[in-house]
Amino acid sequence: MAEFTINERNRVKRGHKRARYDEETIYGILDSHFLCHVAYEVGGQPQIIPTSYWREGNRLYWHGASKSRMIVEVTSGKDVCVSVTHLDGLVLARSAFNTSANYRSVVCYGRPELVTDTAEFDRQMELFFEQLAPGRWPQLRPVTDQERKATGLVVMEIEDAAAKVRDGGPGDGDTEDVDWPVWAGHIPLTTQQRGPVGVHEGVRAALNHPLMPGYDWNNR
Template structure:
């Protein structure tokens, strides 16, 4: 089992019994999501924004406009952190202070650099699209060179990380278990609904297999 080494930067202090530094477990959390919360500093102000991402190995790819304030700030800093979280259940206890949630979260730290070589950018955007939906890249038109030139692609190399996971039931005070108050879990999940075709779609264009595969894998 490969783990990230612990340091003051990534060590989980509160709820350390829920912490994990296992690389595979952290990658599984990343692969189950598509949106990460990226933190950065702009003119002395701390800002956090959601960003779509792709992962390959220990590299995370982000992209946006060349005028994107967040990406240019990250490149100036040459480092970043990002958190991905999945909410799995509401934990309803017998007292207000023992209400909680079940979740899986991963926080990443590492270095940032711009990808400028066209083949590298193309490979990074392929990774991004395949992370969003496997098979999508081959079902769309190729990018025009000028589109690629206008796009800022950033590679975030994960140098250290930690996960925090709660996947247990209610934890009430011993004297409260006899109270006539309902307690338990309300499981939550993100699901896909049936694809809706664009109203400007050309005639006879059917929903492609990769879209239906994604729907069938993620529907209720």
């Protein structure tokens, strides 16, 4: 099983039993969401921007306006940190101290670059669509050169990464607290995908492709 190298940037010190460095776990968590948080520094001020992303191989991709601060800053040769988090539940122990949350989270590090090749731009955007709505890309009104120019596509090779995973009930079952008379357990939280809401204006074409089939909404 391929693993990310553990070093000073990604070594999980707190709760290291929950740490995972294998590609299978890390890529699995990355592939089951499309919302990440990107952190970078501008003039001494850390900034976070929530954004959509996708993955191919060991690379993360995201996009925005080519002139936006986020795109310009993250492609200026800086170290960037990207995090993806699933909040899976609340864990209620018999003590306040052992109260916790269930989650799967990944933190990745790299130095993003701009994708400037048009064919690669189109291929990546189609890949992004293939995650969200497979088969939709060729049905769409085609991308224009002006739109390509307005769009900054970012690629980040994942240099270092770590995952942390917690699941199940409270961990105080083997402590003195086990007989404290209060309800204990966990409350799962899942993401639910609701039925599609069509537009009212214009031509009303049928929906003929799957919607977000690969994410793990609804099935946990």
